[in-house]
Amino acid sequence: MASVELEVGGRKYTLACRDGEEAHLRSVAAVVDRKAREAASALGNLGEARQLLFASLLLADELGEQRGAGAGAGGSATPAADPNIAELLEDMADRVEMLADRLEPQGANS
Template structure:
């Protein structure tokens, strides 16, 4: 079993994978890292769990849209080196997308909490 060092959202993680899958793991970690950086730019100072949750939701939304439209996912360009965040006026407007995703997550969390209290 191989151990790979990956960086996601500015943090390093050690992850195990099967021998020979190291490059694939680094590639998909790069996709998640790019989305984590998008989420960070869009919403700023949030805790790590919510930050990675938003990144995962952005990826899941892309997969869902591609499946729904019968399309395929295209390989994004490699993430550019980390640079200072642009001024707020120049940042892409992820707010509507994140608000929609946050509403979905909050709804799911409320259902899970209700189910847990009824159990």
Template structure:
């Protein structure tokens, strides 16, 4: 089992992951950190849990939009380009990986 320390919102967090997934996890944490900086740039004072919640909601909104696009592409809706099965498969893998990481974080890393 691999372990990395990621920096999100100015704090370091040790996180376990599957061997070989360390770089990917660091990349995911960087994306979360970018969202946190985005929320902070909106102004206002947020506690850390609120900041993480808002960043998670931004990411969840993006995943939701992508799922709708994939569903529309699979359904062959007018105005949509032909679905790329590799993209749909990759999005499914990414969503599953995010869910595994979230479950791991809920269990204490």
């Protein structure tokens, strides 16, 4: 088992991964880091949990757009096009935001 040190949103993390997967993990962490920094620059000073929440939402939005573009080109419909899935995703986002509120110290996201 390998160990990789990553930096996401200005914070360092050490994660374990399978041998040989270090480069891939660094690569995907770099994508998340870019989105976390994008969220922070667009929305101001965010706590760590909110910064990662917004980074996740930005990535999910991009993925949904890419899948939607594929469906328009003759691909199959995506779950994001289903109103029930959209409602479930909204509920999940609300839950993640509540968790972020609990994790952040009072006044950290003002």
